[in-house]
Amino acid sequence: MVTYVDDATAPLKNTGAIRLYGPEAFEGLRKAGRFAAECLDAVTELARPGVTTQEIDDFIFAYAVDRGAQPATLNYRGYNKSVCTSINHVVCHGIPNDKPLRDGDIVNIDVTFVLDGWYGDSSRMYPIGEVKRAGLRLIDVTYESLLLGIAAVKPGNTTGDIGHAIQTYVEAERCSVVRDFCGHGIGRLFHDTPNILHYGEPGEGVPLKPGMVFTIEPMVNLGRPHVKVLSDGWTAVTRDRSLSAQFEHMLGVTETGCEVFTFSPKGLHKPPYVV
Ligand code: MF3
Ligand code: CO
Ligand code: CO
DSSP: OOOOOEGGOOSSOSSSSSEEOOHHHHHHHHHHHHHHHHHHHHHTTTSSTTHHHHHHHHHHHHHHTTOOEETTTTTTTTBBSSSSEEEETTOOOOOSOOOOOOOEEEEEEEEEEEEETTEEEEEEEEOOOOOOHHHHHHHHHHHHHHHHHHTTEEEEEBHHHHHHHHHHHHHHHHHOOSSSSOOEOSSSSSEEEEOOOOOOOOOOSSSSTTOEEEEOOEEESSSOEEEETTSSOOEEETTTTOOOOEEEEEEEEEEEEEEEEEETSSSOSSOOOOO
């Protein structure tokens, strides 16, 4: 059974009920989403061969603190960086370190901030130097799958419709959808109900209602969908070591469809990023 609750009257914890946000909350989430998107825009020039992911982490920490926001991942369940940087066969939750990015890498940079109490969560792929055709194609397929998922967001549809749209397209492109991680409700909590699976059947899952706010963040592999988590407890990699890509947007359901809070103000939606 699915229950919905007006966010204005609900306790600030995950009770399993799905929160419905009003116009004031949407304004806070719009600002937080835009903040994340502007930060990802600013990172574009930094993501190049020779730069370390720790340098990107330092940049993002300073970006947030200088502007009155907090990196939400810092000290989140023992994670101690301001960003996740997932390179090549790393699926998600890559931890920044002192190794330089190399020509030909593909990197997902995933930022989450808290701004005035509201969470903003988004990620993009960044090609480093000259990337081979297979990697560029994977990035394109992943971004397109996210747009198809977003296009399925409207009242009357369900979370299963989103997953189905993503999975059908990805598999038709002979890629695979990671099952072990999903999108999530978000608001004044980082990870809230409902889970947004990136695979599924039409009509399954939770009916979408105006006021729901969640992320869609498909992870797509060139090879098989299976992942394992390394001994650091975070880094998820493809078991077959095939390349993996991810994009993430955060959105609110409206009467007629949805409002995406994390589109790039500079039009840097997917590579090639022309700055
Ligand atoms: N930003 C990630 C997401 O999209 C969560 C990262 S949690 C961390 O949900 F602890 F790994 F940083
Ligand atoms: Co997320
Ligand atoms: Co994220």
